[in-house]
Amino acid sequence: MNLSANTTLSVRDPWALVPSLGNLDAYITAVNRLPMLSQEDESQYARRLRDEGDLEAAGRLVLSHLRLVVSVSRQYLGYGLPQGDLIQEGNVGLMKAVKRFDPEQGVRLVSYALHWIKAEIHEYILRNWRMVKLATTKAQRKLFFNLRSMKQSLKSGASDEQSHRNTLSASEIERIAQDLNVKPAEVIEMETRLSGGDIALEPQTDDSEESYAPIAYLADDSGEPTQVLEARRRDALSSDGLTQALAALDPRSRRIVEERWLQVNDDSSGGKTLHELAAEFGVSAERIRQIEVAAMKKMRKAMEANA
Known part of the structure; x- marks a missing residue:
């Protein structure tokens, strides 16, 4: 191929050969139509x-090998990750290979970039x-990427009964x-990790099982800033705020509120009833209720002002 005579590859912007695409299938179709380079052109x-x-020149080298990345990405579809992401990462590797490629070797x-x-x-x-990170050492990574294919190879050469087993036998484990x-x-x-399924942290439905999603019991909000501030505010209102609110009441209203809500009888039945307080103050139970309602409103305003 003559570089100067090839009008397709003489475009100043090599990336213009790949049109703006909206889906993966269109991208794959487009890169498979890109021309391959001869060994002479590649070296130049x-x-x-x-x-x-x-x-x-770097763009020409990358473009002519995009189809290689697509082909390699298909080998890893079994891991359940999007092919588009696999292709994207493979393209990064291709660009690194192009940058380091020495034509004099x-x-x-294609062999170097693989x-x-x-x-x-x-x-x-x-x-x-x-x-959870699965493989850290070089040997473990080799195990991770070869275990599936080796299992299939062992099963294909085994008897029907052995080939239908999901787990590896002791001899198969030793051989691998x-x-x-x-x-x-x-x-x-x-093998245990590879065979384990993923569990979604977020609930998948809106039914009654939502509360059993892991996110419901794995999340810890105790250290979340807004939760901490809210807890401090509640503590302040339940101590100093309540004391200040009670101080804003007249003696009769304060006693009614304290006897109704802040006292516990010996039988643990709560504070005094409206009728008990009515008999003590010599008024009707309805009047005690009205004083209580007015006192509670006044306390609420006092607490809001101090919040």
Whole structure:
């Protein structure tokens, strides 16, 4: 392919070859239509990027390998993560590969970029596939990404009864551990984690089971600033605020309120009744009720003023 003669690749902005798209299927269709580069063109663009820092040349290299990222992303759909996110992370790996690619090494960019694309996708899966980090060491990561395929391989060569078992046998665990250079206990632990299902923190429905969603009993609001301030305010109102509100009443109103609401009889039945206070003050029970209502309103205003 002659660089100067190729009108498709002579556009100043290489990203203009990918139109503005609204969905993943349209994006995949578009990148699969982008032209591939010959080895000669690839080497020329790589040298221009390396020697001159030519970003247009970098764009050509990236565009011509976007279909590779799409192809690699399909291998990781079994982890339940959006393919669009997998492609996005793979594109980051592709750009890192293009930046570091040396055309003098005698290998094609597709071979060199494959490692970087997979590395970025692996990191994304480990960060997002489960809330708890699954793999930390290099051996554990290898176990994480190979356990499923190895299980399928073992099941395919087993008898019908063995192939229908969901769990690994002791011999299968030992074989996987030897092949991947990990401990059998690590294989068992990884298998347990991979087979465990995710639980939504938020309730999925509006029915009576909503209160059983984990968010209902895992959340701790005790340290939340507004909750702390509200608790302090309630404490202040229940002590100093109440004392000040009672001080705003005349002696008769204060005694009625205290006897009705702030005293406990020996039988734990609460304060005095309206009729008991009516007999004490020599008025009707209805009059005691009116004094009580007026006193409560006055106390409420006093507490609101001090809040």
